[in-house]
Every structure is written in C-alpha cells, then in structure tokens.
Amino acid sequence: MNAPHAMQVLRRPLPQAMIDFLRERFGDRFSQAGAVREHHGKDESPYPSMLPDAVVFAESTDDVVVVVNLCNEFNVPLIPYGAGSSLEGHILAIEGGITIDLSGMNKILSLNTEDSTVTVQAGLTRKQLNEQIRDSGLFFPIDPGADASLGGMSATRASGTNAVRYGTMRENVVNLTVVTAQGKVVRTARRARKSSAGYDLTRIFVGSEGTLGIITEVTVKLYPQPEAVSAAVCNFPTVHDAVQCVIQTIQLGVPIARVELMDQNAVIASNRYSKLTLRETPLLLFEFHGSQAGVKEQAETVQEIARDNNGMDFEWADRPEERTRLWTARHNAYFAGLQMRPGCKASTTDVCVPISRLAECIDTATKDLATASFPSTIVGHVGDGNFHVLMMLDPDSQAEWAESEKLNKKLVKQAIDADGTCTGEHGIGLHKIQFMSDEHGEDALDLMRSLKKAFDPNNILNPGKVIRLD
Known part of the structure; x- marks a missing residue:
C-alpha cells in the first residue's frame, strides 16, 4: 500500500446536464463550493482529502431516490455521508462523483415503547436519539464513541463500549429502509423480533458500508434504563x-x-x-x-x-x-492521543479476537509498539476481545507511515491466525481491503463480488471500498 499522501484520485467531470438538473431540483441543497466539498471529502482516517465533485443535502427518502437514479443514469459515483467520523477512509471520493449528505434526515419516525423499538431517519445521531427518548424510560446502548449517525452505524456494523452486554448494531437493527442502486425503495424486514421468512436482507446491508444500497431509515431495539x-x-x-x-x-x-x-x-x-x-x-x-x-x-x-x-x-x-x-x-x-504529538496524523487500527487469545495479542502489540519510532496508545473494548492501536505519525514522513503499516499488518496477521478479524468495529473502507483475502479466502470474496455486482451492476455506490472488483 502506498503512503496515504501518494494515493491517486481517479475522476471525470460531472455531466453538465446532471449539474443543471440537481441545481434546479435541490436549489441551495446542491453545492459545488470548495469548502463544502472539502468538508465532505475527509474523515478521521490517515488519508488526505479526496473531494467529491458536488454535494447534495437530502431531507427524505424521495430525495435519495432522485439522486440515485440520476447517478445510475449517468454512471456517476455516489457516496453516502452521515457524521464523517469514520476511521478507515469510508467516505472518501476516490473517483469523484456526488456525496449525498443524510445529516438533515434526523427525525424520529415512530417510537414503540411497548415493543422497545424506535424507527428513525438515517441521519439521526445516537446522542440525539437518547436525548429525545430520555423520558420514555428506554435508551439505545450502542456507543461507538463518536456521535455517529444511526445510518452510518448500521452501514459500518458499529459497536462500542456497551457491546459486551448489549451487542453490536448487527444484533440491534430490526429492519432498514434502503434505496438500491436502481432507485428502488426496499424495506428489509418487519418489526417482529424474529423471522424465518427468506434471505436476511437486513444483515446484508448492515456492515455493507454504502456499497450495496443507501440506508435512509433504521429501526433499532431499545432497552430499559437500568435501576x-x-x-x-x-x-x-x-x-x-x-x-x-x-x-x-x-x-x-x-x-x-x-x-x-x-x-x-x-x-x-x-x-x-x-x-x-x-x-x-x-x-x-x-x-x-x-x-x-x-x-x-x-x-x-x-x-x-x-x-x-x-x-x-x-x-x-x-x-x-x-x-x-x-x-x-x-x-x-x-483526540488525547493526537495531543501527544502536536501536528501529527493518526493512523488507527483495530482487531478483534476470541477472548481466550486476547492477552497474547495485546502482549505482542505492546512489545512491538514499545520499539516504534513514534508514540502510540492502546485502548480497547476488551470485554468482547476488541482493541485499538493509535499511532501518531509525522504526516510528512514516508518512513513512519511504512513502519506503522508494518506494525498494522503484523497485528492483523496475528489476529487472523488466532481466528479473529482484521477489524472488530472500524470497518474495511480503504485501509483494510488488503486483508480481506487473508481473512475470508478468495471463494468467499468471489461471493461478495457477485453480491456487489447483483446489487450495484454499474458500481456507482461508494466504489473502491470493502472489496476490489477486479
């Protein structure tokens, strides 16, 4: 993998007919301003900004359908954006295109206290949700740290500090409303707590990182506030x-x-x-x-x-x-780690292993990091075998980036050898694609590629993330 500042950005200009239509349809909710594109072209990953050609601010599922249909017609990349807190380059526009910002879709659509579920628009953040349902006696426990959106948390299969007791988004998403690459609106399940009816579409989209469809509504489980x-x-x-x-x-x-x-x-x-x-x-x-x-x-x-x-x-x-x-x-x-070395760029990685193998994996990581030429920290949701390494790098040092990647690869290899995973909650994005074959094998990756081609035949949805199609 090249140093992050050496990555190439592949793009072609947006068709003028597309620009004219979006400007007429969305007015000031369509923007090609440099500052807006810059804001939507970076996340918390070590990569440099990779800007979309334009940004559309959606307010409804119908808005998303319009943009998806247009991008599919003109074969233009489309990247969904929630809170911008991802760590592995999920939202970077590596081929340009349109970023669709869902943060304005932040309403609670229905609260079902007797069933302990709530349905929300995808742009609502976890803190906004818990603040608005506080008087119900219920709360939503998934807590990845950042005030991420529920749509983004579903798309990355997020978890966090409460996962040891309450599970991850995989266990807590009841159903989704998704706009497919063909502009169809699909509801992946009903609100029943369990079902044996057909393929589990909900679990296919949870963790798909915006590559198979765009999540616009999420129904999640709630829990009683503890005594x-x-x-x-x-x-x-x-x-x-x-x-x-x-x-x-x-x-x-x-x-x-x-x-x-x-x-x-x-x-x-x-x-x-x-x-x-x-x-x-x-x-x-x-x-x-x-x-x-x-x-x-x-x-x-x-x-x-x-x-x-x-x-x-x-x-x-x-x-x-x-x-x-x-x-x-x-x-x-x-952010505390970043202050250990002012002006640094952080490279973060996370792995998750069976709890019986956790001590040896963290011991090895601790010894390796003690000899590194840059400062680092280890934190972890260790109750479920997941820990994170934060490496503070000189953004202009190719040598430090190479050293950090060597440590990252060693850590991931040990995790996979321990029957663990290259990422417990950050997701794949750009940074972890290189480990997908080692973890899953080529036959499983071929199935994933077939799924991607079936769901998104023109490869317009967040291209270049999760798996390589070639």
Whole structure:
C-alpha cells in the first residue's frame, strides 16, 4: 500500500446536464463550493482529502431516490455521508462523483415503547436519539464513541463500549429502509423480533458500508434504563494483568455493561487532555448496570478477580457527573492521543479476537509498539476481545507511515491466525481491503463480488471500498 499522501484520485467531470438538473431540483441543497466539498471529502482516517465533485443535502427518502437514479443514469459515483467520523477512509471520493449528505434526515419516525423499538431517519445521531427518548424510560446502548449517525452505524456494523452486554448494531437493527442502486425503495424486514421468512436482507446491508444500497431509515431495539448504574476504575501494574482480569470476568459470566482498557500512554494522554487525575498505570474502566443488589454483587465479584490479578482497589464514580466525565475522557482518547504529538496524523487500527487469545495479542502489540519510532496508545473494548492501536505519525514522513503499516499488518496477521478479524468495529473502507483475502479466502470474496455486482451492476455506490472488483 502506498503512503496515504501518494494515493491517486481517479475522476471525470460531472455531466453538465446532471449539474443543471440537481441545481434546479435541490436549489441551495446542491453545492459545488470548495469548502463544502472539502468538508465532505475527509474523515478521521490517515488519508488526505479526496473531494467529491458536488454535494447534495437530502431531507427524505424521495430525495435519495432522485439522486440515485440520476447517478445510475449517468454512471456517476455516489457516496453516502452521515457524521464523517469514520476511521478507515469510508467516505472518501476516490473517483469523484456526488456525496449525498443524510445529516438533515434526523427525525424520529415512530417510537414503540411497548415493543422497545424506535424507527428513525438515517441521519439521526445516537446522542440525539437518547436525548429525545430520555423520558420514555428506554435508551439505545450502542456507543461507538463518536456521535455517529444511526445510518452510518448500521452501514459500518458499529459497536462500542456497551457491546459486551448489549451487542453490536448487527444484533440491534430490526429492519432498514434502503434505496438500491436502481432507485428502488426496499424495506428489509418487519418489526417482529424474529423471522424465518427468506434471505436476511437486513444483515446484508448492515456492515455493507454504502456499497450495496443507501440506508435512509433504521429501526433499532431499545432497552430499559437500568435501576442502578455504577462505574469504577481499577489500576494494574501491567497491561497483561488487566487483560487477564477481563478474561476471567467474562469466562465467569459476570454481566458487566462496560469494561474498557487503557494502557499507560493512553492514561497519561487522557489526564492531560481531559484534566483528570487518574493513576498513570494501565487501567480498566468498569460500568455495572442492574438492580442495586445486582450491581453490588457484580462489583464485589469483579473486585476479587482484579485483586487476584494484582489489581488495586476500585475507585468509584457513582454520581452521574463523575461517570460522564470518565466516559467522556475515554471517548476522547483519540483526540488525547493526537495531543501527544502536536501536528501529527493518526493512523488507527483495530482487531478483534476470541477472548481466550486476547492477552497474547495485546502482549505482542505492546512489545512491538514499545520499539516504534513514534508514540502510540492502546485502548480497547476488551470485554468482547476488541482493541485499538493509535499511532501518531509525522504526516510528512514516508518512513513512519511504512513502519506503522508494518506494525498494522503484523497485528492483523496475528489476529487472523488466532481466528479473529482484521477489524472488530472500524470497518474495511480503504485501509483494510488488503486483508480481506487473508481473512475470508478468495471463494468467499468471489461471493461478495457477485453480491456487489447483483446489487450495484454499474458500481456507482461508494466504489473502491470493502472489496476490489477486479
């Protein structure tokens, strides 16, 4: 793989007839302004900006249908855009074309409290959703850190800090409304909690990263707000000790809601960035949900496991504001890491392995990163075997980029060899395409290519992402 600043951008001019139609149909919701294109041509990946030729701001499924039909007619690439928080180059317009911004589609369409489901437009973000349903006694638990849109979270099969208890988007999406590459509007399922009727179209689109269709509506599961919530910090002398504590906790079946790992560098960076006073050794952040008695029992069990693995006594964060401050700091670990090296460009990677193989994978990553020429941090949703490495690189150094890619490839190889995956939640985008064959094999990739060609024969939907068609 070339250095990110050396990637070529392939594009051709938009047909003037197409521009004229979009301008007439959408007015000021169609833009070719440089600043608007720049905003939609970059994400949190290490790649440089790759700008679309124009941006359309959609407000309805009908708007999306119009744009899809036009792009299909003129064979123009179309990239869906939610919050722009992706980490692997998902939204970059590597062949130019149109970006369709769904952030204005941010309404709750129906809240079904008796069934614990809600249907929303794809541009609604998870924070907006939880704020608007707060008085219902229910909440949506999937929490990838960034305030991502529900459509984007579905498209990347997102998860996050609560996945160990509540699962990922794969388990929590009930159905979708999708606009296909031919401009058809498809509802992938009904609202029943289970079905054996035909192919599971919902799961095909969840994780497809905008390459098979454009998600415009999402129905997700909701959960009762827990009676009691308590959070605790536990420090350990080594990352290995912390990970062993997690493994034993999961294997014992303790129903923790969250357990997050931060290595020493991540703790130091978070203290500086978020103005905290955490003890600067590797630590775990725990959160327990349930009844008062249940939370107490869970916490006592995990405290004993932690002590058996050289962990210190828990430091509790019982008040909501204390918990919010802790979890905000954890979610800001990415930005805290960037401050370790002002002016740097971050390259992030994540892998996920069976919980029994987690300690060895993190141990190897820790040893490798200790010899790197650039600073790094490790954080992880370790309760489900998923961890992230953040490498802070000199944006002008080809050597550092090559070194980071070598470490990334070694980490991914070890994960796949452990029967894990090259990405637990970031998705494939551009950066992880190179590992798809190693993980799935060519026969499985051929099936994926056949699916892509069947759903999107003209290859207009987010081309160049997830799989290579050639």
